[in-house]
Amino acid sequence: MFTPIVILWLLSIAAVGIYNILRWNPVVYRALSPYYGYNFFKLTGKDGFISLGGILLCLTGSEAMFANLGHFTATSIRNILAVFVDTFFWPVFFVVTLAGIVASQAVISTTFSVVKECHAFGCFPRVKIVHSRRWLPGQIYIPEINWILMVLSLAVTMGFRSTKLIGNAYGIAYMTLAIVTTWLTFLVINLVWQKSLVLALLFTVLFGSVDIFYFSSSCMRIPKGGWVPLAFALIFLLTMYAWHYGLRNKYLYDQHTKLSMRWILSLGPSLGIIRVPGIGLIYTELASGVPATFTHFVTTLPAFYQVVVFVCVKTVPVSHVPHKERYLIGRIGPKSYRLYRCIIRNGYKDTYRDGDDLENDLVMSIAEFIQMEAEGCGAVDGSVDGRMAVVKTSEKFGTRLAIADLFGPGGSSSSHPTVVVSGYKSPTLQNLQASYEQESPQLNCRKRVRFELLDTNYKDPRVKEELLELVAAKCAGVTYIIGHSHIKARSNSPFLHRFAVNVVYSFLRKNCRSPAVALNIPRICLIEVGMNYNM
Structure with a gap:
């Protein structure tokens, strides 16, 4: 309803303005001449320059109405409404009220969108994002930000x-926004629209000079209330910078402590540990190499899953990433190691998928990668050093590995001959899982599917064997492994670094949502590995 109400509001004030000009002062258009502006500043001097800050309140309309109503008592407002007989008053008053409501809602919704996009790029602490309408991804609600705005x-x-x-x-907030918008438009003209630098500079000089002129007038009012938006902006800027600074140092520490591929290759196919059935998804910020979380886990508990996937979730500078281009699959080490890497690319407006959908898409993408690698597809450029292999959805996607609803009619989603792989769960584990499902409604509501390997002729029997192991591992279960970090700055580091890491970043990290919740990881399938960071 925002657009029609605002259009109605603009048409209303335009009609009222045109009527008043034609009825009372048709020559008011002469005020557009620079001559009258020059005379105004010549006669008023400094007071005229300061008055420019008050003109800003007339740019939106509804603020002026609220400010004027605030100067009168409740009795005077009731009396004037009782005797006002202008036929245009009540329709305009109704439209003004609607415009004020939708304008406030627009500010709140814009704040939610900006916070969500800043969070996607790691510039804002993790907050709860509620999608009010599942069929409209843009409709979001952030309770924490809503409470902050209210307070x-x-x-x-x-x-x-x-x-x-x-x-x-x-006035200070509005003119600061105008200046920032002008400079961002300069970047859009030059970089996005690919226009000449001269045209971008002409635009910036023309509109930027007007913005700076009004902003300098508003700066005269900083001691009289204008300092409040500047203080709020400084607080939020320091909060965002401290959060980004902590994440950046944590990422650099992970880069420094990651394992080399030579160490992985020296362990052999079993990695020197016991490989148990199942798929282990290890979440990491690294797009290459093996994180220290993996070694810390296998050192403490020398056993791991038969199929290991290092998952890296990255936000790219586009609004949405198509589903067929979202997953990048690679292999780490030889095929017998069963080590894979998956980079999930999300746009800054995309939402994290549920665990069930992620598991199914991940298994399907790995199966597609295995087959394309065996066929020698040119799009696959994998190597044992951990570099990624780009795998896009091809025409054969889903023709080699099918998903069937466990409780669906017929039990299968394909008419082709299939090879159904059963899991490795013992009757004891199956009974234990059933008891968990009765106690946990969240686990019981998870979507149950069955993967079926289509009976396709394979030139290399090792490809079919690897696909069978992948399906069997999926049937055995998927476990999410994520690091639970304990971050502390070194004692010999500078004071500002220790204050930013030990105080500000630690406070934000302890009071914001955990990474597992932000990534929609099922708690019943989660293992957190404690990691100490001395940065």
């Missing part, structure tokens, strides 16, 4: 107790 709004209203001070604060 700040009440604090400003109760602290200022004056519409004049609130207007000064709004």
